[in-house]
Amino acid sequence: MLGCAAMRLLIPASLSGLAAVVALTGAAYALAGLSALEALSLSPLALGIVLGIVVGNTAPATLRARLSPGILFAAKKLLKVAIVFYGFRITFIEIGLIGWRGLAIDLLMVGLTMTFGMVIGVKFLRMDWRTAVLTSAGSSICGAAAIVATEPIVRAEAHQTAAAVGTVVLFGTLAMFLYPVAFRSGWIAMDEETFGVYIGATIHGVSHVVGAAGSVSDAVCDGAMITKMTRVMLLAPFLLVLSAFAHRSHPASEARPRLTIPWFALGFIAVAGFNSFALLPPETVNIINHVDTFLLTVAMTALGMNTVVSKLRGMGMKPLYLASALFLWLVVGGYSLTALIM
Numbered sequence: 001m002l003g004c005a006a007m008r009l010l011i012p013a014s015l016s017g018l019a020a021v022v023a024l025t026g027a028a029y030a031l032a033g034l035s036a037l038e039a040l041s042l043s044p045l046a047l048g049i050v051l052g053i054v055v056g057n058t059a060p061a062t063l064r065a066r067l068s069p070g071i072l073f074a075a076k077k078l079l080k081v082a083i084v085f086y087g088f089r090i091t092f093i094e095i096g097l098i099g100w101r102g103l104a105i106d107l108l109m110v111g112l113t114m115t116f117g118m119v120i121g122v123k124f125l126r127m128d129w130r131t132a133v134l135t136s137a138g139s140s141i142c143g144a145a146a147i148v149a150t151e152p153i154v155r156a157e158a159h160q161t162a163a164a165v166g167t168v169v170l171f172g173t174l175a176m177f178l179y180p181v182a183f184r185s186g187w188i189a190m191d192e193e194t195f196g197v198y199i200g201a202t203i204h205g206v207s208h209v210v211g212a213a214g215s216v217s218d219a220v221c222d223g224a225m226i227t228k229m230t231r232v233m234l235l236a237p238f239l240l241v242l243s244a245f246a247h248r249s250h251p252a253s254e255a256r257p258r259l260t261i262p263w264f265a266l267g268f269i270a271v272a273g274f275n276s277f278a279l280l281p282p283e284t285v286n287i288i289n290h291v292d293t294f295l296l297t298v299a300m301t302a303l304g305m306n307t308v309v310s311k312l313r314g315m316g317m318k319p320l321y322l323a324s325a326l327f328l329w330l331v332v333g334g335y336s337l338t339a340l341i342m
Helices: 002-032 035-039 043-058 062-088 091-097 101-124 129-142 142-155 160-183 193-204 208-212 220-232 237-248 262-277 280-307 311-313 318-341
Strands: none
Touching: 002 035, 002 062, 002 280, 035 043, 035 129, 035 193, 043 160, 062 142, 062 262, 062 280, 091 220, 091 262, 101 193, 101 220, 101 318, 129 142, 129 160, 129 193, 129 220, 129 237, 142 237, 142 280, 160 193, 160 208, 160 280, 160 318, 193 208, 193 220, 193 237, 193 280, 193 318, 208 220, 208 280, 220 237
């Protein structure tokens, strides 16, 4: 009887919290469609986390406590489901289209960016390792999607994840405008095929890559998206390696946590493999991708609602410093590697 009573209390709270997150997500989509914000290429995902932070820090404490179960469900459970279905955006065939050169550039950029990020963040800036991992993952792989996929493995807090996402939004947006201008002005001496690989291998999020490459030409966009989707594919093995590393590097003085294989990373690979056989009509895959984007936005909005601004302020400027250093590396180091290998 007590269990049934507890369930009756929990389910309405979970549903009301989830309903609040979905409503805010809808508002983010509506704002993203406004001409003023659309011109800035601000995605619903970015706006969702901002709206979530605003509402989460201004709502009464009693209301936040009631909505908390549903918010946590969206930020944790729905997020992992969305990551699995993110695999419908890529096929193994696409990796073959860029050849060994494109794959080599992606592997080098992901590996070197993560290495530089941890060295600069932990050794030089004295950041906590969780924030350094999240910020580096966002810069090296696929922006906010990589950050939110990494968060449950390193067990980061909401304000650490929000800080990392903020750097991706800032520098990804900057790159989206900078790259086309630099190419058209002649500062980047590459043909369109090579420039597309450069964009896909170095710009943060998928939406940023689309914005930058699409404003140049279809040829640039095709190369950029194939290269970027190959980077996205590297998310799954990265999560597996990170999970093993987090287990092995746990302090010996503390109880070592059980090694966990992130099921959503394996699910991501499985879905991408299934998608490689083209068993579903393109229209169906397109619908799935739109729904998945909505779920990712719901999860990020919930993350914003769980972010306490006072904790975010307490982190200082270190995440921004690290993201700035990584952005400089992506622009200059990425250009050098692409020009050398291609």
